[in-house]
Amino acid sequence: MIMGARVPGTGWTVFVAGVSALPTEVPDGAVFLRQVHGSRVLNSPEPFSEGDGMVFPADGGRFPGVLTADCLPVFALWPGRVGCAHAGWRGLAGGVVESLLKDEYGLPDAVVLGPCICPGCYRVGEEVSRLARGKGHPRGRFDLKLEAVSRMAPETRVFNLDYCTLCDPGFHSYRRNAATLRNRVWLAPDRMRHDILQLEPITADPHEKPGRMHA
Numbered sequence: 689m690i691m692g693a694r695v696p697g698t699g700w701t702v703f704v705a706g707v708s709a710l711p712t713e714v715p716d717g718a719v720f721l722r723q724v725h726g727s728r729v730l731n732s733p734e735p736f737s738e739g740d741g742m743v744f745p746a747d748g749g750r751f752p753g754v755l756t757a758d759c760l761p762v763f764a765l766w767p768g769r770v771g772c773a774h775a776g777w778r779g780l781a782g783g784v785v786e787s788l789l790k791d792e793y794g795l796p797d798a799v800v801l802g803p804c805i806c807p808g809c810y811r812v813g814e815e816v817s818r819l820a821r822g823k824g825h826p827r828g829r830f831d832l833k834l835e836a837v838s839r840m841a842p843e844t845r846v847f848n849l850d851y852c853t854l855c856d857p858g859f860h861s862y863r864r865n866a867a868t869l870r871n872r873v874w875l876a877p878d879r880m881r882h883d884i885l886q887l888e889p890i891t892a893d894p895h896e897k898p899g900r901m902h903a
C-alpha cells in the first residue's frame with residue numbers, strides 16, 4: 689500500500705512506500721541513488737548513481753526518489769523542475785539542502801519534508817550535539833527537520849509530512865531493527881492510487897520547531 693500527499697498548487701504528490709508496500713507498487717520512473725550521506729546533487733542521473741540528491745526536468749517521465757530508514761527526505765518543486773535530497777545529520781552538516789536549493793534555480797514553489805525520525809526518538813552523542821548547539825534542538829537530541837529548515841531561505845514555502853519512522857510502525861526504521869529495508873519516498877504527478885496523507889504547512893523560521901516531541 690502506497691501513501692501519498694498532494695503538494696498544494698503544484699499537481700505533484702509525495703508518495704511513500706513503507707512497510708506494507710509491494711516493490712511492484714513503485715513506478716519505473718522513480719529514480720533512487722546509491723546514497724552515501726554526502727552533499728552531491730546530480731542533474732538527471734541514471735538510477736543508482738552515487739549521490740544524495742537529484743534534479744530532473746518536470747516533464748521527463750523520471751521522478752526523484754529517496755531511500756530512508758530514519759533520515760529525512762527533502763523534495764523541491766520549481767517551475768519545470770523537481771528535485772530531492774537525502775538528509776541525515778551528516779548530509780545536513782555537509783550542505784546537502786543548500787546544494788539542492790542552490791540560487792541558480794531560484795526560490796522553489798514548494799519544499800516538502802517527508803517522514804523521518806522525530807527529535808523525541810533521536811538521541812545523539814557529543815559529535816552531533818556540537819552541531820546542534822544554539823539552534824533550538826532539544827537537549828541531547830537532534831531535529832532533522834529543524835536543521836533542514838534552518839538552511840533554507842526564510843521565505844521558502846515548506847510543507848511537512850509529520851510522521852516518525854521510529855514511532856510509527858508503518859515505516860522502516862534503522863534504529864528500530866537495523867534492517868536493510870528502506871522506505872521509498874518519491875515525488876510524481878498525482879495519477880496513482882494511494883491512501884491520503886495530509887501535509888501541514890510549516891514555517892521556515894528556525895526558531896519555530898517543526899517536529900513533534902514525544903515523551
Ligand SMILES: [Zn+2]
Nearest residue numbers: 806809852855
Ligand atoms: Zn519518534
